[in-house]
Each structure stands twice: as C-alpha cells, then as structure tokens.
Amino acid sequence: AQKITQTQPGMFVQEKEAVTLDCTYDTSDPSYGLFWYKQPSSGEMIFLIYQGSYDQQNATEGRYSLNFQKARKSANLVISASQLGDSAMYFCAMREFNNAGNMLTFGGGTRLMVKP
C-alpha cells in the first residue's frame, strides 16, 4: 500500500492567491514526521516545512503552513500569496520513527503552476 499519496498531479493557481496541496499518509507507527519539499526545474530538493506527529500546533514557515489533521491522516501544504517563483514540483514525505535508517518515503508529487 502507498504510504504517501498526493492525488493532484498538477495544480494551477493565480498569482497572489492561496493554494492547498493535498497529502495523505498511512502508518501504524505512533511517532512519525511529515515533510514538504519543493523541487524547481533545476532538480534540487528544497526543504520547506516539518510537522511531528505529536506536535499540538500546525507548523508554519513564512508563507508555508501545514494543515495537519491526524485523525484523517492528512498533511496538506498551504501556500499563501502565491508567487511566480513558487512554480515547481512539491513532494510530501514521511519518516517513521521505528525505521532504522531514518529514511523518508515520498509521494508522487504535485506540479504547481502559478499564473501571472
């Protein structure tokens, strides 16, 4: 079964508007971390935001916020006031604390395109 699911292969958003990128996850580990990465056309993976499974509040980093709904196992990324430079692939990832290598499992990604 897929551990990380991103159901939106592509999204358009108007510049200066907010956009939500969906992510659902599947784990039986009570301790885990959720991450969002941005991958521009250059290919580098840029860390955006982190949410721990025991964090009481939703994580925020500047224009990025993570809408964490634990019971629904969802961790959607919200980008406020979209900019042209936000056009990129976005990946949701999870790290389960009981895995020996601390590795991340990634979703298939969402391509975000910001329209001027």
Place this chain on the structure above:
Amino acid sequence: SQTIHQWPATLVQPVGSPLSLECTVEGTSNPNLYWYRQAAGRGLQLLFYSVGIGQISSEVPQNLSASRPQDRQFILSSKKLLLSDSGFYLCAWNRDFRGAFFGQGTRLTVV
C-alpha cells in the same frame, strides 16, 4: 554549516558501461546517507541507505550497488548500465529525526 556535494551534474553513458557517482558531506560526522532515484515526472525512490562506514542497506533489487568507504563519502556504482537506469539520482544525508538534506543531483542518461 553542513554542505553536501554530488557530482557529476549530468552524465550520458552507453549501455553496458560502468557507473560511479560520488557524494560527500561536509560539516558533520556520522551522518546517515541515502541514494534516491527519480524517474521523469515521478517521486523519489529510495535505492540505498547507510548508517555508518561499510554499512549499506538496499531497498530495491537492481543493477546498482553502493559503498561507503569513508564516514562522509557515499558512492553509487554499476558494472554495466541498462537503459532503465536512466534517471535523476539524488544523494541525501541526515543525522537525527529531522528530514534529509539533498545534493544537487545527477541527471543520468543511458543511451
């Protein structure tokens, strides 16, 4: 601060040729190291990870191998490349519960 170097940035290799991609990390000790592969327009697939020198774990059976000869060096190799080995290869590291930090990637085209 920590940095991660990965090279080369692009590589075109004929089928059947060998491969060696190198990744090094600076500014940290005893990192966990990872090799991921990304097919065009797809997510990242974990290939190998290493928690210490000489310790390699493989996530998927394949034509590739990995080695960690030094604490901060991680090498991805193949003796004979296949067309299906084409893709974008990313090296990454972390040291604790936080997420991974990635290198710039190598775009490999096997022709």
